[in-house]
Amino acid sequence: MQTHPMPRRHPIGRGWYWTRGGFTLFLHGRGASVGMLLCWLAIGLLLEMLPIGGVISNLLYMVWMAGWMAAAERAWREQKIRFDDLFTGFRQQFRPLLAGGVVLILALLPIEILSSALLSHWDPVQLLQSREAINLTFTVDEIRAVLLAISLSMLMAVPLLMAVTFAPALILLQKVPVHRALWLSFVGCLRNMWPFLTWSLLACVLLLLSSMLLVVGLLVVIPMLNYSVYVAYRDIFTDGQMPVIPPGEATATHFDA
Template identity: 30%
Template sequence: MKLHLVPARTGFAWFRAGLRTFWRQPLAFVGLFILFIAIVSVVSLIPYLGGVLALALLPAATLGFMAATREAASGKFPMPAILLSAFRAGRQRARAMLVLGLAYAIGLLLLLGLSALADDGQFARMYLFGSPMTAELVNSSAFRNAVWISMALYVPLNMLFWHAPALVHWHDVPPVRSLFFSFVACTRNFWAFALYTLAWSGLSLLVAFGLVLLTALLNQPALLGLAMMPVSLLMGAMFITSIWFTFQDSFVVSETASAEA
């Protein structure tokens, strides 16, 4: 396995591949996304440790969606059990994925801890425990600073974990090395990822503008609130479908390794 450098235009190809694959099996991916949210919500209800456990499940869930995308891209229907792919590849890889999940949870908690220095933890409490967002809170400069700090720190954290679940699961890369390889791959293919991010951001803004325009034309402002949840689920499912393609093009592997499940 070695890093594969791609031109910037590949980022838009990832975006298109995600959309194309999603619309091959839209009900399957929306169903998987809803199931994932339901699982995370239930786990979050566990007293004291629920929030941390929910965060720790995210790398394994990402891997599950990548496996589902592989299935759909090859013409198969991804079944719900595919979300458990990370824990069905043997004890060693399952343990490595749990280590990765714990590292992600710790990293995100540290990130939120640093943001708490700006606003006494108001943003962190909202993120972890669902504290209500009030107009007073949004207008607070301390809260906005905490949000900007979190966003700035989340970028390198995301780069560390972007490819890591796939490297651990399909190529048996140790968790620490997978984080390093993931960060290097995202850095070296920066412009492709930049275009990929811009494409998804542009689509999100276009969809949001379309909803606002539609509700204004129909003079039904309540429709906006009703439509936001299903549209957000749809956008989330489409986006997560595209992650597999970013990994597939960022590394060159042997045919034997590529065939492993």
Template identity: 30%
Template sequence: MDNSLPVFRVVAAGRGWDWIVQGFELFKRNPGIWVAITVIWILLNMAASITGAGALAAPLFAPVLLGGMLIGCARLVRDQELEINHLFAGFKQPFLPLLGVGLGLLVAQWAVALIAGMLALTFGAGTFLSGATLSGSASEAAIAASVLAGLGVGILVVILVALLLYGVVLMAFTFAPALAVLGNVAPIAAIQSSFKAAWANWRPLTIAGLIALPLCIIAAIPLMLGYLVLIPVLIGASYAAYRDIYPELPEQLAEDTP
């Protein structure tokens, strides 16, 4: 397991479109298996959301399942067969690095929630205290307007801060699962490198995101069935982005080890 930060490159903004196209090409190589994998993945997430423990554990194992699907993408690129059990390939070697990435994701999400919650409490308490100070010198309507305005500003600030922090988390984990499962990079180094690579390549990643947004809306129209295609396409696109940004990093799969 390599603890050093792998070398990445900065690519043109237009590559964001190319990644989506490459993701669709990977889907077309075995659409039936991809749809089956997606259905199982959705059912697992639904089952996890039923219980509180499952919902808490979902971020922990999300990179593990994603790592398995990335292995499937790598197999397709090598002209090998995609199998349903590739969804669970991340639970085999290298399971621990992917679990480490999942632990980092879990901690990061809880940190964002904690910071947002503390900000909300601070703004809420401050707003009501300011309203209390006006109680003796202003009408009830003026006090209510002041409190509502303060709450509105507070909510807006909390939302903006949460989005900013979640954007940082997203960049830190954009390539981390792929680096851990395909690049043999240690979890902390994978998270650090992912953030740096995503920050440096924000232009193509933004283009890919802007393309994916309307696709998500379209996929939701036919009873959400479009996501059975869109999800594997986006996973394939993430694999294409990883290989494009880390072209010199050798791809190592557990099955390659004698």
């Protein structure tokens, strides 16, 4: 598998292709994918019970995502998924992936510091507790502080999200150095803003619909969206066209455009 000198640019409709591809890969290992998700969530909940659980979760983010990329890679090549694919990042490229988690934590620090500074002059929890729920009102300064904190945090978080989207796949599957993987991921997202807009809208709709089905829908949609990131990675960073549905598989999956 070879990387392009620069990531490919795709049209806006490509986001649908990535989403469809993620669903197809999910069909190659539905049971394993659901088991992986439940295990991932259970470990995340246990970590949140620790004093520094949030830090550990961010530190291992790329390690876990590398596992999802490995599962998608197996689904693409072998048309099957194994449960232990989730732990591939702990067995392969662990140090670079962990280094990526360190970069993620360091990049999140200024966002948290900025948000805390903007909201430092009033305590939201104390404010809500001090007012009646029926007559909850806010001053213009309070609203301005909240909106400013949210806007600036999102403005700073978007480039970070772009940098970490494809980094786990690049580090695990192509052994790209951490700094290079983060840069290529950022450029790949930047060159494909419009298809990612389509993908984001589809993801929001799917998550909304799946939430109406409670746990059952999310057990399908979350793995599917993780796999769709892999489909986008192959489409943007690798050579050759990627037939998401291998020849003869379209009828079996009952899912076509």
